[in-house]
Amino acid sequence: MKKTQITIDVELDENHVPEKMMWNAQDGGIEKEETKATMISVWDDKKMEALRIDLWTKEMPVDQMKMFLHQILISMSHTYQRATGEEDVAAWMEEIAEEFAQRSAIKM
Structure with a gap:
């Protein structure tokens, strides 16, 4: 069995607010790539609920956050279609x- 790893390094300020984030996904050819926002969801099948980590840096512009969330909504519709066929x-x-x-x- 092959294992892989995806990591996100978060630098925090004195108030624990993200200042800088870097992510790595070696199988995807990503190494120390800077990002201003990330959203991770995992499914807890025991509690039957989604658990989330939503982080963004101080430097993430509001207009880009709107675009980020819009693209996530679009990708969720595609994932839903692939998963359910509905x-x-x-x-x-x-x-x-x-x-x-x-x-x-949003300005597209």
């Missing part, structure tokens, strides 16, 4: 993402 629900999720883009005034 194209109608996935299309509805994509409509929600587009409404989010309009309401948050």
Whole structure:
């Protein structure tokens, strides 16, 4: 069995707010790549709930955070479609993402 590892290094200020983040995914050819935001979700099948880690640096501009969240919503609709085959629900999720883009005034 092969194992791989994805890591995120977070530098915090004196108030424990992320100042800098670097991520590594050797199998993907990513090494010490800087990022301004990350969202990680894992499924706890014992508690039947999603656990999340959402981090962003002080330098993450609000307009880029909106774009980041919009792209996550779009990718969630694609993941849902692949996982369930329910194209109608996935299309509805994509409509929600587009409404989010309009309401948050994302410049695309």
